Amino acid sequence: MAFLELDGVSKSFTVNGKTKPVLREINLSIEQGEFVAIVGFSGSGKTTLMSLMAGLILPDEGEVRLHGERVTGPSPNRGIVFQNYSLLPWLTVFENVKLAVDQVCRGWTTERKRERVLEYLKMVNLSPAAQKRPAQLSGGMRQRVSVARTLAMDPEVLLLDEPLGALDALTRATLQDEIERIWERDRKTCVLITNDLDEALLLADRIIPMTAGPGATLGPSFAVDAERPRDRRAIAKGAEFKHLRRELTEWLLTVARQQPTLPVSAPSSPQHPVVSGAAT
Amino acid sequence: MKIKATILNGLQLAGLGAFDPVVRLLSGENPSAQLPKIGQFILMPIGGFALFLAVWTIAASSIQTRYGSIPNPKAVWVAGSQLLAAHQKTTADRQQFYVDRDKQAKEYVEKAATLRTAAADPKNAALKDRLDEAAVKNDGLAASTMKRKYAGSPSYLDQIRTSLLTVFTGFVLASAIAIPVGILCGLSPVFMACVNPFIQIFKPVSPLAWLPIVMIVVGALYTTDPSEAWFEKSFISSAITVALCSLWPTLTNTALGVASIDKDYINVARVLQLSPSSRVFKIILPASLPLMFTGLRISLGVGWMVLIAAEMLAQNPGLGKFVWDMFQNGSSETLAQIMVAVFTIGGIGFLLDRIMIVCQRMVSFDSAVSA
Ligand SMILES: Nc1ncnc2c1ncn2[C@@H]1O[C@H](COP(=O)(O)OP(=O)(O)OP(=O)(O)O)[C@@H](O)[C@H]1O
Ligand SMILES: [Mg+2]
Numbered sequence: 001m002a003f004l005e006l007d008g009v010s011k012s013f014t015v016n017g018k019t020k021p022v023l024r025e026i027n028l029s030i031e032q033g034e035f036v037a038i039v040g041f042s043g044s045g046k047t048t049l050m051s052l053m054a055g056l057i058l059p060d061e062g063e064v065r066l067h068g069e070r071v072t073g074p075s076p077n078r079g080i081v082f083q084n085y086s087l088l089p090w091l092t093v094f095e096n097v098k099l100a101v102d103q104v105c106r107g108w109t110t111e112r113k114r115e116r117v118l119e120y121l122k123m124v125n126l127s128p129a130a131q132k133r134p135a136q137l138s139g140g141m142r143q144r145v146s147v148a149r150t151l152a153m154d155p156e157v158l159l160l161d162e163p164l165g166a167l168d169a170l171t172r173a174t175l176q177d178e179i180e181r182i183w184e185r186d187r188k189t190c191v192l193i194t195n196d197l198d199e200a201l202l203l204a205d206r207i208i209p210m211t212a213g214p215g216a217t218l219g220p221s222f223a224v225d226a227e228r229p230r231d232r233r234a235i236a237k238g239a240e241f242k243h244l245r246r247e248l249t250e251w252l253l254t255v256a257r258q259q260p261t262l263p264v265s266a267p268s269s270p271q272h273p274v275v276s277g278a279a280t
Numbered sequence: 281m282k283i284k285a286t287i288l289n290g291l292q293l294a295g296l297g298a299f300d301p302v303v304r305l306l307s308g309e310n311p312s313a314q315l316p317k318i319g320q321f322i323l324m325p326i327g328g329f330a331l332f333l334a335v336w337t338i339a340a341s342s343i344q345t346r347y348g349s350i351p352n353p354k355a356v357w358v359a360g361s362q363l364l365a366a367h368q369k370t371t372a373d374r375q376q377f378y379v380d381r382d383k384q385a386k387e388y389v390e391k392a393a394t395l396r397t398a399a400a401d402p403k404n405a406a407l408k409d410r411l412d413e414a415a416v417k418n419d420g421l422a423a424s425t426m427k428r429k430y431a432g433s434p435s436y437l438d439q440i441r442t443s444l445l446t447v448f449t450g451f452v453l454a455s456a457i458a459i460p461v462g463i464l465c466g467l468s469p470v471f472m473a474c475v476n477p478f479i480q481i482f483k484p485v486s487p488l489a490w491l492p493i494v495m496i497v498v499g500a501l502y503t504t505d506p507s508e509a510w511f512e513k514s515f516i517s518s519a520i521t522v523a524l525c526s527l528w529p530t531l532t533n534t535a536l537g538v539a540s541i542d543k544d545y546i547n548v549a550r551v552l553q554l555s556p557s558s559r560v561f562k563i564i565l566p567a568s569l570p571l572m573f574t575g576l577r578i579s580l581g582v583g584w585m586v587l588i589a590a591e592m593l594a595q596n597p598g599l600g601k602f603v604w605d606m607f608q609n610g611s612s613e614t615l616a617q618i619m620v621a622v623f624t625i626g627g628i629g630f631l632l633d634r635i636m637i638v639c640q641r642m643v644s645f646d647s648a649v650s651a
Binding site: 074076079080089091133 | 544545547548550551552553562563566567569645
């Protein structure tokens with residue numbers, strides 16, 4: 001039994017009486033402490049997949065399981081960093097994080113809670129901005145507040161929905177290093193959604209491409225065996241990364257676009273085919 | 281520099297951004313950038329006002345009414361000063377009245393005391409009963425004197441004070457009803473469906489239609505002895521009418537604010553598993569506060585408009601009654617005094633709106649000013 005499992009999950013949305021399939025036959029199992037990246041086209045249903053794992057929406061078919069228990073709703077043990085930050089604009093940075101701490105650390109003294117908030121703000125290098133409001137922050141800073149809020153809940157699973165999508169390349173690199181550092185520290189199970197293959201290659205143990213919608217599903221897993229921390233230059237130039245990137249791109253551009261008759265990962269076999277393992 | 285930034289921020293917050301260039305100019309910023317703005321935002325309005333006064337002066341002399349010609353700006357100004365002078369006189373009169381009254385009452389009390397001492401004296405044993413009787417009579421006189429109230433007509437500023445108090449009471453009453461109901465409407469579509477017909481039907485009702493009903497109901501329910509009551513009946517009727525007419529904008533805006541709350545905020549609340557009460561108080565209320573304040577601002581404006589009509593009809597002392605009285609006793613000053621009232625009503629309405637704008641800016645979390 002894997003730690004986090006999606007078993008034959010399908011989801012469609014009905015808008016104006018028209019039912020539109022978004023995800024179908026999603027099978028995925030993630031081990032404890034694993035870092036999985038999901039890459040896919042915009043609008044293919046990645047956020048929908050995240051919401052399903054978080055329990056914010058429920059699947060039409062199939063089920064999501066954590067520790068073998070069916071997920072029936074959201075909970076702080078599946079911390080999600082929303083694509084659009086979702087900070088509460090009327091609260092300061094400190095209060096935003098405190099809202100999460102108050103909820104998770106019941107029975108703690110005020111002082112201890114305060115320390116925990118400050119600890120997580122420090123972790124994302126935001127201590128000086130603690131008393132600012134989200135509107136006064138840059139996009140990257142907001143993103144880090146959002147990460148701090150989620151980490152402060154001490155979730156078992158960390159769901160990151162394109163956390164760096166809106167950032168420039170330099171800030172992105174800094175935050176990628178931060179995510180890497182934080183993950184190395186706690187080794188939490190982590191699902192990262194991204195549209196940047198290099199980001200996935202840098203951070204993930206396993207990369208899973210997603211087909212284009214409607215009715216998107218997951219492709220085969222591509223394992224990334226390189227040692228950590230990985231070197232950006234190696235990712236840009238290294239032969240094994242180049243190979244992996246080419247395979248992924250190839251898959252996304254050919255197989256993923258063949259709609260709707262695409263090879264669906266067989267619901268019966270939980271083991272995904274591992275196409276390539278890049279060795280360092 | 282810090283002071284300048286604070287002043288500029290304050291002006292912005294109070295919606296007085298027009299004076300921004302003046303502050304910048306005084307602090308030595310480039311005049312060529314500020315002068316055109318001063319021209320546009322300060323000189324132009326002043327020019328417009330001057331033009332208005334000129335047209336008024338010319339028009340005034342050419343229109344004859346049964347109270348004489350229409351007063352020109354100067355006559356209105358004079359009427360205003362007279363009202364202020366009358367206020368000072370009334371205030372002095374009133375003070376004198378209460379000083380006299382208290383003095384008189386004190387005399388009665390002292391007399392009663394002397395009579396009692398006399399009655400206690402064994403030498404006056406024969407007269408004891410009559411002395412006691414007289415003492416009790418003096419007690420009664422003291423008490424009834426203390427109950428006497430100044431009966432002179434209220435001055436113009438007293439009328440303004442009553443009006444403000446009435447509109448404030450009505451506004452608070454309206455908010456106390458509209459905000460909770462609005463929140464419930466926003467939270468529950470079922471509740472909204474139940475309440476919506478009432479909102480749609482009662483919202484357009486004129487204050488003139490509400491007032492008679494309110495007066496009759498208040499008359500039936502509010503039976504406290506007038507000499508002991510805290511509020512006059514007319515005051516309560518006016519306040520309730522103001523509330524009835526002004527609660528709708530707050531109600532609908534609050535409902536809209538709560539119902540249209542960003543789904544992302546709700547998702548945050550769900551992931552954190554906030555309890556229903558902290559969901560309302562920590563997420564839903566703060567998120568809908570800006571729209572709620574938009575509603576409150578409209579409500580206060582409506583309330584102030586309704587108030588004048590309500591006061592006229594209910595004969596509640598206030599600006600409305602003032603206008604009505606002036607109209608009734610038609611003298612040569614009638615028109616000028618009514619015009620003073622018009623400017624007062626406009627000015628106060630403007631000030632109330634400014635205050636609400638400041639409140640609104642303070643709760644709106646999107647602007648950096650609020651920090
Ligand atoms: N609540 C909803 N109601 C109706 N349709 C929805 C809803 N949520 C998502 N969709 C539809 O599902 C599809 C996938 O949306 P989703 O947000 O999951 O895409 P995404 O992969 O996250 O895109 P992006 O990379 O741009 O974030 C879209 O076509 C969208 O219109
Ligand atoms: Mg998305």
